[in-house]
Amino acid sequence: MNFFEYKDGRLYAEDVPLRQIVKTVGTPVYVYSYKTFQRHFKVFDGAFKSIPHITCYSCKANSNGALLRMVAKMGGGADVVSSGELFRALRVSIPANKIVFSGVGKTEAEIKHAVQSRILMINMESEDEVRTVARIARRMRTKVAVSIRVNPEIDPKTHPYITTGLKKNKFGILWEEARRLYREIADEPFLAPVGISSHIGSQITQMGPFIEAVQSLKGMVTELKRAGITLKYIDIGGGLGIPYRGELPPHPDEYGPAIERELRGSGLTIVLEPGRVIVGNSGIFVTRLLYVKETPEKRFYIVDGAMNDLVRPALYDAYHEIMPLEQARGKKEKVDVVGPICESGDFLARDRKMPVLEPGAVLAVLGAGAYGFSMSSNYNSRRRVPEVLVRGKEYFIVRRRERLTDLVRGEAIPEFLKR
Ligand code: LLP
Numbered sequence: 029m030n031f032f033e034y035k036d037g038r039l040y041a042e043d044v045p046l047r048q049i050v051k052t053v054g055t056p057v058y059v060y061s062y063k064t065f066q067r068h069f070k071v072f073d074g075a076f077k078s079i080p081h082i083t084c085y086s087c088k089a090n091s092n093g094a095l096l097r098m099v100a101k102m103g104g105g106a107d108v109v110s111s112g113e114l115f116r117a118l119r120v121s122i123p124a125n126k127i128v129f130s131g132v133g134k135t136e137a138e139i140k141h142a143v144q145s146r147i148l149m150i151n152m153e154s155e156d157e158v159r160t161v162a163r164i165a166r167r168m169r170t171k172v173a174v175s176i177r178v179n180p181e182i183d184p185k186t187h188p189y190i191t192t193g194l195k196k197n198k199f200g201i202l203w204e205e206a207r208r209l210y211r212e213i214a215d216e217p218f219l220a221p222v223g224i225s226s227h228i229g230s231q232i233t234q235m236g237p238f239i240e241a242v243q244s245l246k247g248m249v250t251e252l253k254r255a256g257i258t259l260k261y262i263d264i265g266g267g268l269g270i271p272y273r274g275e276l277p278p279h280p281d282e283y284g285p286a287i288e289r290e291l292r293g294s295g296l297t298i299v300l301e302p303g304r305v306i307v308g309n310s311g312i313f314v315t316r317l318l319y320v321k322e323t324p325e326k327r328f329y330i331v332d333g334a335m336n337d338l339v340r341p342a343l344y345d346a347y348h349e350i351m352p353l354e355q356a357r358g359k360k361e362k363v364d365v366v367g368p369i370c371e372s373g374d375f376l377a378r379d380r381k382m383p384v385l386e387p388g389a390v391l392a393v394l395g396a397g398a399y400g401f402s403m404s405s406n407y408n409s410r411r412r413v414p415e416v417l418v419r420g421k422e423y424f425i426v427r428r429r430e431r432l433t434d435l436v437r438g439e440a441i442p443e444f445l446k447r
Contacts, residue, residue, distance in 0.1 A: 030309040031061040031418075032394065037355040039392055041418040046314060046353050049423055050390055053414055055316040056333035058401050060426075062419035065095060065310040065397075069102050072268075072302055075284025079291060081298040082148070084128050086266045087113040089303030089398040090311065094417050094426035096120045105148070107266070107301035111138045118145060128263060128299060130177060130227070132157075132198055139164050148299075149173045149261065151225045153200055158209055165218035174213060175223030175263060176206045180244040184229035184237040184267065187344050191229040200226060203248060214257050221257055223299065224248055227265025230304060233277040235286060238264070242290045249296065262291065263299035270308040272395050273347045280305070304398040311397025313338050314353075315376070317389040318368075327363045329382065331391060334367025335374040336407040338393060338400050342373040349394040350376065356383030365391070369408050401427075409435055 031042045039046050041059050049059060073083040084105035087096065091113055097120040099106065105126025106117035117127055127147040132154065134142075139161055142150050152158050152174055165172040179200030184191055192199040201209065213221045228241050242264055249259050264287065269277035278286075291298060315333030322328070340346035350365060361384055365377040376393055385391075404412050411430035416423050 030064045032064075032312055032392065034355050039351060039353045039355070041312070041423075043421045044418050044423050046392060047390070049416055049418075050314060050316075050353070053416055053425060054429070055314055055390060056331075056337055056413045057314050057429075058311055058396065058413060058415045059314055059423075060092070060095065060307075060311045060397060060415065060417045062098070062417055065098060065307060066102065068306045068310060069099065069104060072280045072284075072300075072305060073102070073104065075280040076288065076298060076300065077284075079288045079298060080296075081300060082126050083300050083302065084126060084148075085306055086301045086303030087117060088402060090307045090400070090402050091116050092401065092415050092417075092426055093120055094415075094424070095307065096122065105299075107303075111141045114138075114141055114145060114147070124148070128175075128225070128301070130225070130301070136160060136164060140168070143168055143170050143172050147173075149175045149223050149263075151175050151177045151223075151263065153177045155201070155205065155209060158213065162213075162216050162219055165216070169218070171218055171220050173220045173222045175221070175225045175259075175261065176201055176209060176213075177225045177227070178203055178206045178245065178248060180226050180228065180241045182228050182237050182240050182244070184232045185234060186229045186231050186269070189344055192227055206248070207251065210252055210257055211255065221252075221259065223259055223261030223263055224252075225261075225263030225265065225299070227301065228267060230267050231269040232267045233269040233275045235278045235283065238267070238283065239286060239290065241265075242287055246290060246294065249294070260297060261299050262294075262296045263301065266301040266303050266305075268302060268305040270304055270395065270398075273349070277305075306398075308395050308398035311395075311400060313348075313393040313396035313400055315391050315393065317385055317387050317391060319387055320385070327361060329363045329365045329385065329391075331365055331367060331376065333376065333393070333413075334369040334408070334410065335371065336369060336405045336410050337367075337413055338376060338396055339403050339405075340396075340399060341376050341378075342371075343403075348376065348396060350380065350382065351392050351394065352383060352385060353390040353392060356385065359384050369410075406430075406435060411435060
């Protein structure tokens, strides 16, 4: 469900024709739909309504301040993985007691930032990290709420780059070791073991792996309870997939109750860390066709957007549907949609049947709200693109296009080179 649709042959974001945004803001640009984001958050959060839970939106999927502020206003929390994300979440008044901090490589400074902010819990991912958090807690004489991210050894059946709960992955701690660490934590005067967490992967389109993970975590919670350690939070991570190309992932209304059945009566509060399922289909990437180039082998649509703006096709061979802003009927041809970057991996689509288009046509790359802008870079010294939020008939620039001077902000040329 999203609000990017053709009306009389013109593609709209809610009630705004995308052409209008392109005229004033230019291309390339990311466009988000307020209604879609709001709806996805509410449907997801609502699916867990009959059990205590906190929906901690995963900032890494898209950390634009306007979207994070929407999460705050809808009563959500945040899953952060860096000081930067923690700063962003607090800045828009997401309550600290609804923020969880995950990640395998938190620095001391980041841990201190989390401790000072008094977040809900730090999800620790190694024995070394446990010792570091304990040392910082003692030094700061602050009781720190923690959880261990366990690796439940479950195959989520998704792209290998976004699989995280297998033995060979760097994430989480195997249960044998986690069990021992929980005992140590319980003996630490400045650590409070309040939760357990896991995240098995992303873009998961089947229910089975989630259920297996929850059952496994539930078993661990019971075992800890027997050992005198009572946890309050069970954090089941993110990972619910979305349809990019006909996939049929479970709907939140199916996912929520299924998880709830597993945890009903446990006295635990569920923490959820959804990213993609909230924001994926809430955003599109809009790019202009610059040139049509034919070679004996291929036909290329060269567009002004590139892998630095949207890296998913290049990095994961990800499929994103592409639609022209003006609905085109008639003949289609097989093309590669490629960007201006000096790499053969710079493509948005390959061997894709597309309508015959002329330079100047504008294309919308769908499902680009998650891991789109948030993974963008300045490669080839390309300025990062603006982000626009549409709400009904109105639209707002929620991040302006970078200027050339933004590219060199913070750089310095040493005196000796100036002479
Ligand atoms: N929690 C943790 C600990 C995570 O590592 C992630 C994603 C999430 C939550 C959110 O997962 P989601 O609900 O969005 O599936 N760049 C890749 C995805 C990487 C996901 C990393 N972790 C992509 O574009 O597909």
